[in-house]
Amino acid sequence: MTDYAKRIDQDAFRRDLINWFNNNKRTLPWREDQDPYKVWVSEIMLQQTQVDTVIPYFNAFIRQFPTPSALADADEQEVLKAWEGLGYYSRARNLKTAVKEVKESYGGVVPKEKQSLSKLKGIGPYTLGAIMSIAYNQPEPAVDGNVMRVLSRLCNIEEDIAKPKTKKTFEALVRQLISEQDPSSFNQGLMELGALICRPQSPKCDRCPVKAHCQAFHSNKQNVLPIKSKKKKQSTHSYYVLVLEDQSGQLLIEKRPENGLLANMWQFMMLEKKEVDQALILPYVEEVYQTQVFEHKQLESIKHVFSHVIWELDVHYFKVENIKHVEHSQMLVEKSKIDAFPFPVPHQKVYQYLN
DNA sequence: CAACCGTGGAC
């Protein structure tokens, strides 16, 4: 294995990075103190999500659930509602499971032992290192996409950062480079540098505080590194969305399964297009929901791109008589009460098109 | 390991 750390002046790099971070770090809500719970919540929200997107969610979330115990006592539906629009909803469900464990096993105090933290649901290698270093000032690697990009360039590392095995290489490298005196500033400095200067496209090398140490900069490879293999493209699934409104103005909605895509979120009825021919939708609705259709109109279609799947939605609105067949997972809800339920974005769009 | 798991911003 190559000893990448030997390619740079480690002491000078540490010093320059930390000095730059302490003079240039952004003012962010989760940087107001070192409350381990706030660090934790912020790190979960920031997974695969941009800072500007997270800020308003973080502020509202901490206001609503100020402590681990407060979150532990909340309903999962409440938590999902607070997470609505952020995506990757298993983050919210895992966080809720984890704080319950913190409340029951650790008296509501976020543990500071590595072994305890890493057992909590939703805390993987990155988040473990982030909490350990930022909240408890322990020298633990926190390797995210920023860190791999920055260090790829710094040490001229040509391994594919999309491969899981490669992350271990970077963790080993960070263990050599990390500051024992200020691991918090070191880890955050790497990420802040990646976000503000050493960006994926057109890195601002002229303003980089560590360009003197950067192997890619010296060989003009900053636009080639890091090496990252492409992910395969999404497959498309086509559905009818069936919006049923009864005579008292109630809408029929259903809760999604507890596993898989958009788990435990709510939606309007969905039907795979290949199941029923377009011309037979109306009789299908009358038969399945044991009702009579008074009005039927097709609304705007929606294309929604997920990380690994694409939905094409043909939205059909039905004004119906009272619905006699309502499954356990389904509910009739007054229009004015519908915003109490956590809806994923594509179904929020459906609702918007009703008005 | 590779696939699954959301959404919005940037270019």
Next chain:
DNA sequence: TGTCCAAGGTT
């Protein structure tokens, strides 16, 4: 419009 990608984790 397409493509990448953003403070990843779980299975």
